[in-house]
Amino acid sequence: MSTRSLVLIALFTAIIVVLGLVPPIMLGFFPVPILVQSLGVILAGIVLGARGGAFSVLLLLTLVAIGLPVLSGGRGGLAVFVGPTAGYLIGFLPQAFVSGWIADKVVAKNVTGWKLYAGLFFGGVVGVLINHALGITWLANFVGLSLADAVIGNMIFVPGDLAKAAIAAYVGHLVSKNLGTRARG
Amino acid sequence: MIHITDNSSGPLHRVPTTAKLLSLLILSVLLFATTSALFLLALAGCILAVALICSRAALAQWLMAWTLLFTIAVVVTWTWVSSGLEAAIVVLLRLSALSLFATIVTATTTIGQFIDTITALARPLERIGLANARDIGLAIGLVVRFIPEVQSRYAAIADAHRARGLKMRIATVVVPVIIGTILSADEIANAIDARSIRAQNAKRD
Numbered sequence: 496m497s498t499r500s501l502v503l504i505a506l507f508t509a510i511i512v513v514l515g516l517v518p519p520i521m522l523g524f525f526p527v528p529i530l531v532q533s534l535g536v537i538l539a540g541i542v543l544g545a546r547g548g549a550f551s552v553l554l555l556l557t558l559v560a561i562g563l564p565v566l567s568g569g570r571g572g573l574a575v576f577v578g579p580t581a582g583y584l585i586g587f588l589p590q591a592f593v594s595g596w597i598a599d600k601v602v603a604k605n606v607t608g609w610k611l612y613a614g615l616f617f618g619g620v621v622g623v624l625i626n627h628a629l630g631i632t633w634l635a636n637f638v639g640l641s642l643a644d645a646v647i648g649n650m651i652f653v654p655g656d657l658a659k660a661a662i663a664a665y666v667g668h669l670v671s672k673n674l675g676t677r678a679r680g
Numbered sequence: 681m682i683h684i685t686d687n688s689s690g691p692l693h694r695v696p697t698t699a700k701l702l703s704l705l706i707l708s709v710l711l712f713a714t715t716s717a718l719f720l721l722a723l724a725g726c727i728l729a730v731a732l733i734c735s736r737a738a739l740a741q742w743l744m745a746w747t748l749l750f751t752i753a754v755v756v757t758w759t760w761v762s763s764g765l766e767a768a769i770v771v772l773l774r775l776s777a778l779s780l781f782a783t784i785v786t787a788t789t790t791i792g793q794f795i796d797t798i799t800a801l802a803r804p805l806e807r808i809g810l811a812n813a814r815d816i817g818l819a820i821g822l823v824v825r826f827i828p829e830v831q832s833r834y835a836a837i838a839d840a841h842r843a844r845g846l847k848m849r850i851a852t853v854v855v856p857v858i859i860g861t862i863l864s865a866d867e868i869a870n871a872i873d874a875r876s877i878r879a880q881n882a883k884r885d
Binding site: 496497498499501502503504505506507508509510512513514516517531534538542554557558560561562563570571572573574575576577578579580634637638639640641644648662665666669670673674677678 | 759778791824
């Protein structure tokens with residue numbers, strides 16, 4: 496791995512951590528303030544691509560595992576890997592990889608404008624679905640909720656995460672417009 | 681960045697990290713395999729006793745982690761409503777015992793020990809040419825170093841918004857943070873290479 500890729504991955508992990516520390520930002524069209532840390536994870540895939548995004552999230556999970564309070568709300572330590580929401584946390588990894596893979600394909604096609612936006616949004620949505628599927632699987636199999644209960648409980652987070660996918664696609668298409676493929680090292 | 685490590689070197693501090701991680705794994709399998717409330721109660725009692733005797737700091741840290749306790753409370757309440765009291769007690773004991781034990785492991789292990797363990801685990805990967813084990817330590821160091829950097833970048837952009845009377849919006853805040861950070865990657869990578877930090881690592885191996 497080149498030093499530049501290593502630095503980019505570390506920098507993006509830092510961005511994800513900082514997005515978890517900043518106060519929630521109000522969106523113009525969305526009535527509630529949103530926590531932006533999971534936006535950072537969607538962005539890692541869309542901006543850095545499959546490999547960079549997955550490594551960036553892996554680095555984040557490593558920091559969590561060694562006990563640094565890098566998740567939103569100052570969470571960290573091994574306890575979050577065995578808590579009720581552990582599936583969502585582990586799910587960040589395939590999420591970043593798959594949305595990054597789709598984003599790589601879309602950017603390689605050299606499309607611009609709304610086609611680029613739609614492609615990145617699609618990548619973000621697929622990533623969110625994978626993350627939620629893993630979260631529900633964990634809740635249903637290891638926490639003791641019934642599958643139906645887990646799916647219903649999960650519904651609260653669906654609109655917010657879809658909105659985040661839309662924002663991530665918007666940000667991703669602006670970054671790609673300004674930097675081209677420089678971030679996909 | 682606060683890492684609460686119980687600095688009083690109790691007996692648990694001297695247990696090897698791999699042994700602690702392995703016992704966490706075994707405990708989680710054990711807790712999820714059983715549905716007997718009495719057995720779970722006994723296990724949870726043992727873990728609480730270990731926390732009280734060996735690492736009170738871990739217990740304090742666990743009690744302070746309110747977001748984690750809150751999610752456990754939500755799941756337990758939901759289970760109580762949908763499947764009755766006994767199932768709720770099982771879920772409560774299982775999740776709180778496990779998260780308490782995980783907090784004990786975190787509190788009695790320093791970050792340095794964790795990095796050493798991860799590096800050791802990555803050695804086999806290095807041998808087959810998949811990863812450079814020392815890069816892991818470098819990457820963790822870089823993140824810890826860059827968090828304040830990204831934070832000040834964010835603060836500068838927020839200040840610029842305030843000075844111009846603009847509303848904080850995701851597009852006008854997050855986009856400059858990301859683009860500025862990506863642009864600085866070249867400089868940092870060149871600085872690392874100029875000091876041949878990674879080359880030195882390769883030589884030492």
